[in-house]
Amino acid sequence: MYTLKQLERLKKLHELIAVKKTGTPCELAENFGISRRSLFMMIEELRDMRAKILYSRSNNTYYYENDFDLQINVSVQAISADDSVIISGGGICVDSDFYRVYRNRK
Numbered sequence: 001m002y003t004l005k006q007l008e009r010l011k012k013l014h015e016l017i018a019v020k021k022t023g024t025p026c027e028l029a030e031n032f033g034i035s036r037r038s039l040f041m042m043i044e045e046l047r048d049m050r051a052k053i054l055y056s057r058s059n060n061t062y063y064y065e066n067d068f069d070l071q072i073n074v075s076v077q078a079i080s081a082d083d084s085v086i087i088s089g090g091g092i093c094v095d096s097d098f099y100r101v102y103r104n105r106k
Helices: 004-018 025-032 036-048 081-087 096-105
Strands: 053-056 061-064
Touching: 004 025, 004 036, 004 061, 025 036, 036 053
Parallel strands: none
Antiparallel strands: 053 061
C-alpha cells in the first residue's frame, strides 16, 4: 500500500517523464529527496504497470516509448467515531454480560 507522499512522488515522476523533463537520475532523485535506488524502484513500478520507459543520454531525460497515462485519485474524508464502528465491521463484538453468563454455564 502506498502512502500519500509516495503517490504524490509517483504522479510527479509520471508528469516529468511525460514531458521529457526528468533530468539525470541523480538530479531527479535529489529533486524528490530520495536515493537513486528508490528512484529506480519507482521507475520499475511504472514499468510493472506496462509503461515502456527509456532514458535518453543526449537529452538527459526519461521518456515513454509507448502511450502511457497514469491517473491517481485520492479521496480523504473525515468520519465520526460512530461511522468508524460501522466501517470496521467484521470484528467480533462480545457483550460483557452475555459473555459472563455464557462462561459461567460451562
